[in-house]
Amino acid sequence: MEFERDLVSPDVAGDELQIEAALRPKRLGEFIGQGRVREQLSLVLESALRRRLPPDHVLMSGSPGLGKTTLAMIIAAELNAPLRITSGPALERAGDLAAILSTLAEGEVLFIDEIHRMARPAEEMLYLAMEDFRVDIIVGKGPGATAIPLDIAPFTLVGATTRAGLLPAPLRDRFGFTAHMDFYEVGELEQVLYRSAKLLGVNLPDEGAHEIARRSRGTPRIANRLLRRVRDFADVRADGLINQEIASAALNLYEVDAEGLDRLDRAVLGVLLKKFGGGPVGLSTLAVAVGEEPETVEVVAEPFLVRQGLLARTPRGRVATAAAWNHLGMTPPPDAFGASLFD
Ligand SMILES: Nc1ncnc2c1ncn2[C@@H]1O[C@H](COP(=O)(O)OP(=O)(O)OP(=O)(O)O)[C@@H](O)[C@H]1O
Ligand SMILES: [Mg+2]
Numbered sequence: 001m002e003f004e005r006d007l008v009s010p011d012v013a014g015d016e017l018q019i020e021a022a023l024r025p026k027r028l029g030e031f032i033g034q035g036r037v038r039e040q041l042s043l044v045l046e047s048a049l050r051r052r053l054p055p056d057h058v059l060m061s062g063s064p065g066l067g068k069t070t071l072a073m074i075i076a077a078e079l080n081a082p083l084r085i086t087s088g089p090a091l092e093r094a095g096d097l098a099a100i101l102s103t104l105a106e107g108e109v110l111f112i113d114e115i116h117r118m119a120r121p122a123e124e125m126l127y128l129a130m131e132d133f134r135v136d137i138i139v140g141k142g143p144g145a146t147a148i149p150l151d152i153a154p155f156t157l158v159g160a161t162t163r164a165g166l167l168p169a170p171l172r173d174r175f176g177f178t179a180h181m182d183f184y185e186v187g188e189l190e191q192v193l194y195r196s197a198k199l200l201g202v203n204l205p206d207e208g209a210h211e212i213a214r215r216s217r218g219t220p221r222i223a224n225r226l227l228r229r230v231r232d233f234a235d236v237r238a239d240g241l242i243n244q245e246i247a248s249a250a251l252n253l254y255e256v257d258a259e260g261l262d263r264l265d266r267a268v269l270g271v272l273l274k275k276f277g278g279g280p281v282g283l284s285t286l287a288v289a290v291g292e293e294p295e296t297v298e299v300v301a302e303p304f305l306v307r308q309g310l311l312a313r314t315p316r317g318r319v320a321t322a323a324a325w326n327h328l329g330m331t332p333p334p335d336a337f338g339a340s341l342f343d
Contacts, residue, residue: 016225023196023224024070028078031071032195032220033188037179041071044177045078054107055079056176057130057157059115061164063303065221066181068160069113075158076109083109088117097122098137101129106153115159116166123171130157130174162299183218183307186210192220193227202231208242215251215260217304222260229254259308259327264292266328268301269310272320273328278336280317 025031028042041058048055058075060068076083082105091097091112104110112118118126129135133154136147159175161167172178184192190206190213197204204227212230216223233250234242255263271289272279287294302318305311310324325332 019228020221020224023199024073025195026074026077028074030195031067031074032191033184034067034179034181037071037181040177041075041179042078045075049079054081054154054156057159057174059159059161059164059167059172059175059178060181061161061178062181063183063219064162064300065219066183067220068181069111071179071181072109072111072113072158072160075156076111079107079109079156081107081109081156083111085111085113087113088115091118091122093119094121094125094138097125097129098135101125101135101152101155102150104153104155106155108153108155109158110155111158111160113160114162115171116161116163123168126157127170127174183304184216184220184223185218186213189213189216189218189220189223192223196224196227200228200231202227202242203240204242207244208234208247211244211247211251215256215258217260217262217265218307219304226251226254226256260304261308261327264290264296264301265305268297268305269320269324269328272311272318273325273330277333278325279319280314282317286318 028038028045031038044055044058060071062068072085073083084100084104086100097118100110125135129152133152135150135152137150138145138147140146157175164172164178164180190209193204193209193212196202197209208230212226213223216226230242230247230250231240233253234240234246237249238246257266261269267290268286271286272281275289276286283298284294287297290297302311302313305324306313308323309321310327312319312321320332320336322332325336
């Protein structure tokens with residue numbers, strides 16, 4: 001059964017894309033949470049507007065569904081600039097990137113999603129473009145090949161990545177501003193939910209909002225998704241009333257637990273505790289044991305488990321914390337925490 005996983009999965013597919021677009025805040029003022037990022041970004045944008053120059057390139061890093069694409073769109077809107085959207089995997093050859101760069105309008109915002117997945121030659125072309133607003137078009141092959149420099153319009157690159165650690169240093173260094181997006185607090189997610197409920201015409205009492213927010217894995221995308229499922233449940237079973245009890249019953253039905261852990265989160269913890277005695281265990285071993293790609297475990301499950309204090313990443317591998325044993329209602333073996341202390 002796929003749908004429980006889909007429900008809390010930070011990924012989007014199908015008609016959810018349209019719903020997401022409809023719920024997306026359009027201006028910085030509507031963007032909820034991420035206070036520090038918002039303030040820093042508004043200064044960068046404001047001063048660029050005053051100087052009438054494109055602002056520094058912006059890199060956004062953070063887990064899926066925290067608002068990176070949303071912020072990229074907001075940046076273009078606040079600058080009143082056109083926005084071009086592409087993604088790392090689409091830039092396989094340098095020519096793919098050259099075609100985009102050479103047709104940018106002055107001041108245009110170029111958004112490259114999943115920028116860590118760009119091919120090497122395109123990446124090198126991007127260095128020069130970011131720094132000097134220039135690209136070298138290579139004509140010919142082998143020893144006779146020549147580089148023809150081509151000026152391009154000053155633009156602002158906005159890059160997004162779920163894995164900042166994979167960005168090569170020369171690329172990372174060329175961004176003037178890096179926004180680290182963190183998981184949202186429950187109170188912030190409540191604000192996201194009230195806003196979405198209003199847009200969707202859903203009556204959302206405080207207690208319902210609180211229950212959904214606290215189970216949303218700190219992620220606005222998941223909050224919006226759970227809101228719609230809870231609304232469905234409430235419509236069918238409770239005349240549309242979303243109180244704490246209804247919200248909680250709906251979320252239990254969809255296998256989101258009281259801390260917002262989904263099936264993958266619980267599978268990772270479960271395997272770590274039951275099969276590996278709490279660790280330490282390597283990422284790839286852990287991934288094989290839950291039947292997922294290491295990248296999925298690392299990008300999707302782990303950041304939230306770490307943030308909840310349930311899992312620790314150590315040089316020797318992944319380790320469950322006391323809270324993890326507690327969460328799954330298990331008793332740690334007597335040497336569970338001693339071993340790593342004295343190694
Ligand atoms: N700060 C916020 N305030 C209100 N809604 C938000 C906020 N951040 C994200 N959202 C909502 O969450 C949804 C997902 O956000 P977005 O697509 O920007 O995430 P993302 O970080 O780009 O994810 P991915 O890594 O999967 O590309 C959006 O449709 C938007 O409605
Ligand atoms: Mg995105």
